[in-house]
Amino acid sequence: MLSKFQIFKIGFFDVAPHLLSVIPFGIIFGAIGIELGFDPIMTYATSLIIFGGASQIVFLQLLSGGASSLVAITSVGVINSRHLLYGAVLSEYLNKLSLIKKLFISYFIVDQGFAVSNNYFKKNSTQNFNHYHLLGSGVTLWLCWQISTIIGIFLGSIVPEALGLKFAIPLTFIAIIINELRKLDHLIVMLVSGLAATFFYNAPFKSYILISPLIGLFAAYLILKLKK
Amino acid sequence: MTWTSIFIAGFITYLTRMGMITLIDKDIFNENFRKILSYVPSVVFPSIIFPGVLLDDYGSLVTISDPKIYGALTAIVVGYFSRNVILTISTGLASYWILIFAQLKIAMI
Numbered sequence: 001m002l003s004k005f006q007i008f009k010i011g012f013f014d015v016a017p018h019l020l021s022v023i024p025f026g027i028i029f030g031a032i033g034i035e036l037g038f039d040p041i042m043t044y045a046t047s048l049i050i051f052g053g054a055s056q057i058v059f060l061q062l063l064s065g066g067a068s069s070l071v072a073i074t075s076v077g078v079i080n081s082r083h084l085l086y087g088a089v090l091s092e093y094l095n096k097l098s099l100i101k102k103l104f105i106s107y108f109i110v111d112q113g114f115a116v117s118n119n120y121f122k123k124n125s126t127q128n129f130n131h132y133h134l135l136g137s138g139v140t141l142w143l144c145w146q147i148s149t150i151i152g153i154f155l156g157s158i159v160p161e162a163l164g165l166k167f168a169i170p171l172t173f174i175a176i177i178i179n180e181l182r183k184l185d186h187l188i189v190m191l192v193s194g195l196a197a198t199f200f201y202n203a204p205f206k207s208y209i210l211i212s213p214l215i216g217l218f219a220a221y222l223i224l225k226l227k228k
Numbered sequence: 229m230t231w232t233s234i235f236i237a238g239f240i241t242y243l244t245r246m247g248m249i250t251l252i253d254k255d256i257f258n259e260n261f262r263k264i265l266s267y268v269p270s271v272v273f274p275s276i277i278f279p280g281v282l283l284d285d286y287g288s289l290v291t292i293s294d295p296k297i298y299g300a301l302t303a304i305v306v307g308y309f310s311r312n313v314i315l316t317i318s319t320g321l322a323s324y325w326i327l328i329f330a331q332l333k334i335a336m337i
Contacts, residue, residue: 020313020314021313021314024313024314024317025313028317038230042230042231042234045231045234046234046237046238049234049235049237049238050234050237050238050241051238051241052241054272054273055237055241058272058276059233059234059237061276063230063233069229069230069232069233069236072233072237073233073236073237073240075272076237076240076241077237077240077241077244078268078272079268079272080240080241080244080245081244081265081268082244082265082268082269083241083244083245083248084244084247084248084265085262085265085266086245086248087244087245087246087247087248087249088248088262090248090249091248091249094249099250102246102249102250103246103250105249106242106245106246106249106250107242107245107246109245163325164324164328166280167280167296167299167320167321167324168317168321169276169280170276170277170280170281170296170300171299171300171303171316171317171320171321172317173273173274173276173277173280174273174277174300174303174304174307174316174320175303175307175313175316175317176269176273176313177269177270177273177274178304178307178308178311178316179311180269180270181304181308182308186267186270189267189270189271190270190271190273190274191274193270193271193272193274193275194274194275194277194278195278196275197274197275197276197278197279198278198279198282198283198289201279201283201287202287208275208279209275209276212271212274212275213268213271213272213275214271215271216267216270216271216274216275217264217267217268217271220264220267220270220271221264224260224263224264
């Protein structure tokens with residue numbers, strides 16, 4: 001029988017390889033926040049309060065580009081809606097926990113932590129204290145994200161603007177979705193939403209960021225219909 | 229104003245995390261809705277990538293010689309074959325910087 005702390009440690013070790021991408025991403029985010037003209041405290045606050053890398057970048061990028069708060073907030077909601085999917089999968093393993101514990105552990109659900117802990121849950125479904133694995137992976141990712149954001153904020157104030165660090169935004173997102181390129185349906189959906197975004201870019205309040213994903217989702221819906 | 233937005237965006241993000249675990253019965257999601265949700269990254273990220281590469285700061289299309297296009301292509305090729313996040317971003321940035329630097333040189337001559 002493994003103790004709570006042992007399971008916590010397994011969570012830490014399972015997620016450790018992912019830190020190789022999380023830490024540079026955090027540094028890039030911090031630097032971009034400064035590059036976009038936000039003050040250090042505000043940039044850092046998004047890491048603490050929103051705690052969702054891609055959505056934080058989009059949020060600051062949209063606000064700095066003159067988007068309305070409504071558009072910026074809605075796009076954060078859209079980007080982070082994938083957590084609903086994670087929650088639906090994890091709820092099966094967490095249903096015995098008290099409400100307080102569920103509320104606490106929820107804050108630490110992120111992509112990489114979900115991936116490794118869900119794997120662990122599937123293999124060890126009969127064991128007690130399994131949620132400590134999710135805490136181990138989640139807290140590790142959280143700590144690294146906070147620290148790397150702060151490092152990035154310092155670096156961002158040193159990097160000269162001529163280097164065009166803003167270009168790291170599309171590059172980072174290319175790295176995030178590169179594996180989906182291998183699937184034809186995803187590739188089509190990507191092209192549709194990407195071209196739609198380019199076409200609608202000058203729509204008022206930067207609403208392209210909501211219009212084009214919707215067009216892309218509609219294309220996905222059509223593909224799903226055709227597949228049947 | 230920005231602070232308020234940060235708190236609201238944070239609250240909504242937290243709702244997406246805890247909603248399925250505490251409040252909602254996960255069975256309200258039918259299979260189709262889950263499938264559609266799995267496309268979310270593939271529709272959101274290209275909506276940022278494409279304009280970020282193809283448009284300039286003023287929202288006009290860039291020319292075919294723009295370093296951003298070659299930086300992005302490098303990142304896609306490297307990412308596709310290496311499946312390595314850091315390598316993808318760093319080679320994309322490096323090729324972009326090399327091209328900017330080369331263009332500066334040519335402009336000076």
